[in-house]
Every structure is written in C-alpha cells, then in structure tokens.
Amino acid sequence: MALVLVSLALITVYFRESSGGTLHSAQRIGVSILTPFEVAGERVSRPFRDAYGWTADLVGAKSDNERLREEVEALRTQVIQNETAAEENKRLQKMLNYIGGSRYPVGFTAVPTQVIQKPPNPYAQQILVHAGTSNGVKIYDPVVTQEGLVGIVTDVTSGTAQVRLLTDQASAVSAEVLGTGASGIVARGPSDSSTLVLNRVPKDEVVTEGDLVITSGWQSGPLTSLYPKGIPIGKVSGVSRRDVDLYTRIQVTPLVDFGSLDDVIVLTAGDANKP
Amino acid sequence: MTAADVFKAPGLLLLAALLQVSVLWTIEVSNGHPDLLLVLVVVLALVRGPLLGSVAGFSAGLFLDVATFSTLGISSLLLTLVGYWSGRLGSIMSKSSPHPSLIAVGLATIAVALGSAFLHFVLGSTVGASELLGRVLLPTLVLNLLLAYPVHRLVCRLFPRTTRAAREVIVAG
Numbered sequence: 001m002a003l004v005l006v007s008l009a010l011i012t013v014y015f016r017e018s019s020g021g022t023l024h025s026a027q028r029i030g031v032s033i034l035t036p037f038e039v040a041g042e043r044v045s046r047p048f049r050d051a052y053g054w055t056a057d058l059v060g061a062k063s064d065n066e067r068l069r070e071e072v073e074a075l076r077t078q079v080i081q082n083e084t085a086a087e088e089n090k091r092l093q094k095m096l097n098y099i100g101g102s103r104y105p106v107g108f109t110a111v112p113t114q115v116i117q118k119p120p121n122p123y124a125q126q127i128l129v130h131a132g133t134s135n136g137v138k139i140y141d142p143v144v145t146q147e148g149l150v151g152i153v154t155d156v157t158s159g160t161a162q163v164r165l166l167t168d169q170a171s172a173v174s175a176e177v178l179g180t181g182a183s184g185i186v187a188r189g190p191s192d193s194s195t196l197v198l199n200r201v202p203k204d205e206v207v208t209e210g211d212l213v214i215t216s217g218w219q220s221g222p223l224t225s226l227y228p229k230g231i232p233i234g235k236v237s238g239v240s241r242r243d244v245d246l247y248t249r250i251q252v253t254p255l256v257d258f259g260s261l262d263d264v265i266v267l268t269a270g271d272a273n274k275p
Numbered sequence: 276m277t278a279a280d281v282f283k284a285p286g287l288l289l290l291a292a293l294l295q296v297s298v299l300w301t302i303e304v305s306n307g308h309p310d311l312l313l314v315l316v317v318v319l320a321l322v323r324g325p326l327l328g329s330v331a332g333f334s335a336g337l338f339l340d341v342a343t344f345s346t347l348g349i350s351s352l353l354l355t356l357v358g359y360w361s362g363r364l365g366s367i368m369s370k371s372s373p374h375p376s377l378i379a380v381g382l383a384t385i386a387v388a389l390g391s392a393f394l395h396f397v398l399g400s401t402v403g404a405s406e407l408l409g410r411v412l413l414p415t416l417v418l419n420l421l422l423a424y425p426v427h428r429l430v431c432r433l434f435p436r437t438t439r440a441a442r443e444v445i446v447a448g
Contacts, residue, residue, distance in 0.1 A: 003330070003332075003333040003351070006348075006351075007333065007348045007352030007355055010340075011346060011348035011352065011394070013347075027341050030341035031341065034293075037296070041296070041297020042301065045297075045298045117300065121391065122306060122410075123400040124344075259306075
C-alpha cells in the first residue's frame, strides 16, 4: 500500500513540476549514470542486428535495392533543392526586400549521433541519442536523417538528448507541399503512429497523392521556426475534402522509418533560433 | 523471504533491468518488445510472495521510468500492483509447476498494458486500440510467455524453496 501511495505521489509531483524540478533533475542524473550501460549494450547488440538486416536485405536483392535507393535519394534531394530554390526566387522577386537573402537556415551545424534507446512504449514516441550538451546539443534542436525530419530535442544531459519524434502526439511542424504552395501543420494521425496528417490546408489548394511535404521554416518577426526550411517530411498518401470541414485534410506517409532509426543528425544552431 | 533473498533479488533485478534497457528494447516484433523485468517481477513474486513481489515491482518500475525519461511513478505503480497480486496468486497455486508462471505472466502482461493505457489516458496521452492490442500487446504477450519458462527455471534455481514442510522434514529427520 505504501509503495502504491509513493508511486501515485511520484506521478503527481512529476507531472505537475516543471522540467527543472527536483524529480526531473534526479531523473537526468539517473539517465546519465545509465547511459554508459545502454551504449555498451547497443554496441554489443548492433552487430547482431546488422547481420540480421544484411541477411534480410540479401534475400530481397540487396545490391539492386541499395543502388536504386541511393539514386532515388539523390534525385529527391535534387528536386527539393531545385524546386525550393525556384520557389524562393519567385517570392524574392515579388516581395522585393521582404526577404533579404536565402531562406535556407544558416548557422546550423550537424552533430551525427547514434540512437541508444528506441521508443519504450507507444505513448512516448521519443528516443534517446548519444549526444548532449558536451556536443553542443540544446533543447529544441531539430533532428534529421538523410531521409527526412525525425523530431526535435526536448531534454538534454551532458551526454544524451531526448528526441521527441514526429509521430508523438505533442509534435507539430509547420510544413508545405512542395511545388503547390499549400501549407499547414503536420501532426500525428488520429489512428496510429505510422501516418501523419497535414492539417489546416485551405480547400482551394490543389494537392495530389505522391506530392512531397517539406518543412516550411516560417519566420514571424523575431520568432523563427525551430525547423530549417526544406527538410522532407513525407509523401501525400491521401487527400480528403469534405463539405463539413473547413480545411483539406491530407494524410502524409513519413519518409523516415521511425521503427528502424539507428543514426540521426542533430542540427545545432545559435541561440537566436531558439524561442 | 530469506536473508539471502535480500542480496540476490536486487542483483538479479539490476542485471535484468540493464539487459532490458540496453538490449531487449532493441528487439522489436511489430511494435512489441520482450519485457524481461515484468516477467522477472511476476516469477519472483510467485516464488517468494507478495512482499518481495511488490518491492521488486516498485524498484524495477522506478528504474524503467528513470531510464526511459518517462513520467516517474507509472511503471512503479503498475509493477508494484503486479508484484503484489502475483505473490498472492503464487500463494494459492503450486510453486513447482511452470504453469502458474505462464498464467501469471500472461495476465500481468495484459494488466500492465491496459493499466498503462489507462494511466496515460488520464495524463493526456492516448494510442489507438487497434495499435495497442494488435501491434503492441499481442507480440509482447507472446514474447513474454516465451520468456516465462526459462525465467521461472532460473529463479527456482537461485531461490530454492524454503517451505515450512521442508524445514519440518529437516527438523524431524
């Protein structure tokens, strides 16, 4: 009975206190202590997982698959760069000095790191990565892979950072459909964590299945988006325009396979980009 | 509970907890993971009773909550209750057969999944029923049942029976 009461007290206090509270601080210390063990375990198990993945890929014509994947990746990157640059040129011409320079974020430094803890349960779509304040990582730094956006750093210790995935219920990213100008907010889908939804897109925007959704990287006065512009998020897999809805509802299939994240890149920036 | 249990149980739990966070969470079938800590708490409680079960559950849950940056108290509350009720179950079932552990592990896995869903719902996080039941609970249940028998054997070796009947035989002999 006493332990049950202690547990309930812990839940209550932890849930109500701020992220700088006593329990959160104690938890960070605990995580710091456990990190070496988790890293060791991850390193021990990685060869076995890699061997399993290699064998599985071999069965499915690994080499062809790999070559085509790289080719698609290169072309996708090229398309994004071309179309984003063209779009930006048009806006610069129309809005004169409204945008004084490139809309690509400047000052972001890549911190490549490994995932040392996968999402522990379906409620907490978050991972732990092996990079922290000692690597320059700060809260609200965006996290990406070569495939697209992964999430954002929500907590950090000296050697680890907690990353909230795009599939978490608390995640929301300003995004636009490449080549159409349609923009909205990408969030987790209502049914499960494997799909995302692009909300708040006006009904007059023309969006079709297969269109690429990227971060919009907005700026409003002194405030800037936490995410750099042009990071791929996913592909449009469904478009719904019901009469009773104010906005078009767009289903997005993420480009990142959140179930097999091993290596990610944390984009660190100066304090000017933080809220 | 014997004096030796006081040293062996925490050691075994710590080892299992480290194995859980460093290795077992990387093993994913659908969205389910083998939950060695849950299985160990259940089997320990079956073999040694509700007191050790609830203390072991609380400690293991607290470790998990800290290690995963989760809300402190959720896992410890669930595992404390699971440890207690498994201990109570063990006192009314035969301790020599592996079947009580299979039944208890199965029930505990379902109870923890549903309890976790309820607590997270109360705290504002939800997950679809089909994902919870089909992609998380079912594979986790199967993996935990696979772990139940070897863990039961291991715990029975490390924590030999010290029943009143056995002691009476020794005294009478």
